[in-house]
Amino acid sequence: MVKVDVKDLSIWFGAIAALKNVSLQVKANEILSIIGPSNSGKTTFLRMLNRLNDLNPNFRIEGEVVFDGSDIRKQDIEVLRKNIGMVFALPLPLPLSILDNVAYGVRMHGMKNKKQIAQKVEDSLKQSYLWEEVKDRLDESAFKLSGGQQQRLCIARTLAVEPQVILFDEPCSGLDPISTAKVEDAMVELKEKYTLILVTNNVKQAARVGDRTAFFLNGELVELDNTDKIFTAPKDKRTDGYIRGKFG
Amino acid sequence: MRKIKEFFIEKLILICGLASIFFVVLIFLFLLKEGLSVFITVSPFKFLFGKSWYPISEPAQLGILPLIMGSLLVTLGAAVISVPIGVGCAIYIAEVAPLKLKEILKASIELLVAIPSVVLGFIGMVTLVPLIKNVFHLPTGLTALSGSIMLAFMAMPTIVSIAEDALYSVPKNYKEGALALGATRWQMIWRVMLPAASSGIVAAIMLGIGRVIGETMAVMMITGNSAVLPKSILVPVRTLTATIAAEMGEAVVGSEHYFALFSIGIVLFIISFAINVTADLFLHKRQ
Numbered sequence: 001m002v003k004v005d006v007k008d009l010s011i012w013f014g015a016i017a018a019l020k021n022v023s024l025q026v027k028a029n030e031i032l033s034i035i036g037p038s039n040s041g042k043t044t045f046l047r048m049l050n051r052l053n054d055l056n057p058n059f060r061i062e063g064e065v066v067f068d069g070s071d072i073r074k075q076d077i078e079v080l081r082k083n084i085g086m087v088f089a090l091p092l093p094l095p096l097s098i099l100d101n102v103a104y105g106v107r108m109h110g111m112k113n114k115k116q117i118a119q120k121v122e123d124s125l126k127q128s129y130l131w132e133e134v135k136d137r138l139d140e141s142a143f144k145l146s147g148g149q150q151q152r153l154c155i156a157r158t159l160a161v162e163p164q165v166i167l168f169d170e171p172c173s174g175l176d177p178i179s180t181a182k183v184e185d186a187m188v189e190l191k192e193k194y195t196l197i198l199v200t201n202n203v204k205q206a207a208r209v210g211d212r213t214a215f216f217l218n219g220e221l222v223e224l225d226n227t228d229k230i231f232t233a234p235k236d237k238r239t240d241g242y243i244r245g246k247f248g
Numbered sequence: 249m250r251k252i253k254e255f256f257i258e259k260l261i262l263i264c265g266l267a268s269i270f271f272v273v274l275i276f277l278f279l280l281k282e283g284l285s286v287f288i289t290v291s292p293f294k295f296l297f298g299k300s301w302y303p304i305s306e307p308a309q310l311g312i313l314p315l316i317m318g319s320l321l322v323t324l325g326a327a328v329i330s331v332p333i334g335v336g337c338a339i340y341i342a343e344v345a346p347l348k349l350k351e352i353l354k355a356s357i358e359l360l361v362a363i364p365s366v367v368l369g370f371i372g373m374v375t376l377v378p379l380i381k382n383v384f385h386l387p388t389g390l391t392a393l394s395g396s397i398m399l400a401f402m403a404m405p406t407i408v409s410i411a412e413d414a415l416y417s418v419p420k421n422y423k424e425g426a427l428a429l430g431a432t433r434w435q436m437i438w439r440v441m442l443p444a445a446s447s448g449i450v451a452a453i454m455l456g457i458g459r460v461i462g463e464t465m466a467v468m469m470i471t472g473n474s475a476v477l478p479k480s481i482l483v484p485v486r487t488l489t490a491t492i493a494a495e496m497g498e499a500v501v502g503s504e505h506y507f508a509l510f511s512i513g514i515v516l517f518i519i520s521f522a523i524n525v526t527a528d529l530f531l532h533k534r535q
Contacts (some may be wrong), residue, residue, distance in 0.1 A: 082430035092425045105429035161429055
């Protein structure tokens with residue numbers, strides 16, 4: 001089943017073309033990894049999906065992105081962002097307690113009952129593999145957590161508003177290997193219920209967790225295939241070169 | 249040769265740096281010396297909390313409570329008016345306004361700073377004062393309220409520009425994080441931007457208030473200059489600053505009255521100092 005259908009998408013920031021005629025389909029309950037050197041447009045692509053690019057006043061777009069049966073630009077932007085959650089490169093807790101960080105989005109979308117909120121917080125923290133580590137200190141400031149814990153807190157926060165798709169923008173770039181492994185475990189677990197799109201600079205991470213992998217270069221989609229195929233027998237020699245570390 | 253040049257420049261800059269401290273200390277010492285003399289004849293308690301200010305009657309009554317209350321009333325009124333408008337304006341400029349409008353707004357607010365306070369007082373006198381008189385059916389429009397409104401205009405630029413800075417320096421990530429969860433723009437501002445910028449905004453408010461409490465010319469022109477304990481905001485009042493400005497010229501040098509005016513200066517100095525230190529604390533907390 002196709003979850004997100006991107007057709008002939010081109011994006012400009014001012015005169016600079018960030019994406020050129022990208023078409024791809026994201027399947028439900030898969031992890032799609034996107035790899036490529038910097039300035040290849042992979043983050044622009046990700047931020048397109050929840051329309052964060054709209055914050056840039058010089059942003060211009062052509063093409064179509066279909067989610068839930070209609071173009072995302074015709075949908076209510078707050079509902080779209082609730083449905084398509086995002087986890088950022090730097091863990092970004094709000095200056096609130098652990099509990100309030102996770103409850104933040106939930107309350108914002110109108111849940112008032114304290115018991116329900118507490119339950120939601122617990123469920124989300126369990127799904128992001130953080131519950132055991134924080135269950136006794138939910139009232140402490142989120143800044144007291146380690147980097148890896150903060151990132152899993154941000155995942156929990158995103159999960160709490162019940163998205164369908166979760167975008168990960170280099171979620172492990174600032175984390176040590178052990179924390180990275182924990183975040184990756186959480187991601188693999190999450191694809192049972194959600195569709196995940198992962199932008200990463202770490203080629204090995206794409207190989208570890210991605211069901212399919214897309215390779216972007218200079219704003220173009222060079223190749224998209226099953227992960228094992230991309231990493232063993234890529235069709236395009238540019239893909240091969242990038243994976244082997246010859247450029248980028 | 250280069251070494252010698254370097255040496256002289258270094259020392260010159262050192263002197264410049266020390267000079268500013270030196271002058272501040274001198275001013276403060278002079279203020280103390282002149283001001284504390286009043287307490288030879290009047291007890292500090294009677295001075296601060298005495299209800300009547302008749303400096304030239306025999307014997308002189310030197311209670312500055314009416315002046316303190318006048319200053320506080322005008323300042324409080326100005327704060328009530330300028331804080332919501334100023335913070336609202338800062339939010340609009342920082343978060344909502346399109347780029348062009350933002351530039352225009354910022355420039356015009358800076359222009360507001362450039363208006364000399366005597367001009368502001370003059371404009372207030374011919375426009376605001378009659379208006380207040382007619383609206384509230386008062387015998388005179390020279391009231392604390394008129395002063396508050398006029399001073400609010402003077403506090404606003406400070407509040408807007410510093411609060412806007414504080415909002416602008418909230419990490420862009422916070423904003424995107426909130427939006428990515430599906431927050432509306434207002435939810436993002438209310439729950440993320442304002443709390444994150446709160447210490448800067450408080451500092452902005454304090455500095456705005458600091459400006460108001462030290463202002464002299466405009467208040468002297470439009471608050472009516474009557475040194476009695478104000479019972480409402482619609483009566484004439486006299487502030488600490490206006491008292492010094494109005495009476496210093498006629499006080500006999502070395503008299504009790506003269507020393508009392510210097511004491512008022514000390515009180516003002518302490519109030520301003522406290523406000524500035526509080527603002528500073530909040531500003532540093534932010535970093």
